[in-house]
Amino acid sequence: MTDTAANNRPRAILPALERIYLPLDTLAETLLRIVAGLLLVTHGYGKILDPFGAAGMVEGLGFYPGVFWSPLLSATEFFGGIFIAIGFLTRPAAFAATIVLLVTVYFHGIVQGQGLGGAEKSILWAAITFFFAIRGANSQSVDAKIGRQF
Template sequence: MSDYNTTNTRLIIPGLQGLYAAVAPLTVLYMRVICGAAFMVHGFPKIMNPMGAVGMVEGLGFTPGWLWSPLLAGTEFLGGLLLVLGLLTRPAAVATSIVLCVTTYFHWVVQAEGFAGAEKSLLWLGLTLYFAAHGGGRLSLDRAWGKQF
């Protein structure tokens, strides 16, 4: 897990090193919490009705829908919760990244919206891939636990 260390960076204004070192973990925390909360917001209605997306997932070719609909609900809501907490961050980020790859395909290809339709999915995918690669950061339960996936 990266500590976002700026001590080896040659800064134009060296006096900013302390500020950057103090702010970096907070920005990572902010990104992780906002990303996870967004997934929870999208997943909450699906958790309340896990079979509600059967038609949608089958329309995308994920059959049987009775299997994929609850998996989508769990991935969005529980994956989002794990991201917010910074617990099992990497597996949660990988799972949510897969969902975002599907939504990118859905908007870009199935809906024929191109980049304009897939743009938000691509931006969120950038965040989830960051956490898949770097973990939850200094201010995460993974760090407090002392172990990471």
């Protein structure tokens, strides 16, 4: 049974808890976006300091020329992470991050032969960034403050 009048969400088994869940809904989504973005920034920080440093690695994955793809990888992780965290151009930043993370799934799972165990973290991250690529940012974002989303 669903509550179709408000938001088409299933009704809580314990309705009294809705007073806790509903106000925290936006906060939880915002927190997930900020944490995901900041962790991408942290992961990309070393790469942005040496944007051509991963050229050999990306060529090893079949992305030629590495001098093009390496800085793109660096910018996607570092600046894309900042954009996701603050909720600015959230959809394109999250889409680009999702592509990078799917490549890491391939790298860990197939190239390095680690299977699911090696790729599971990248799969989880790709799912999170995919969520924001489709959903966009919420009301607690720069996108919302300027009144425009990509």
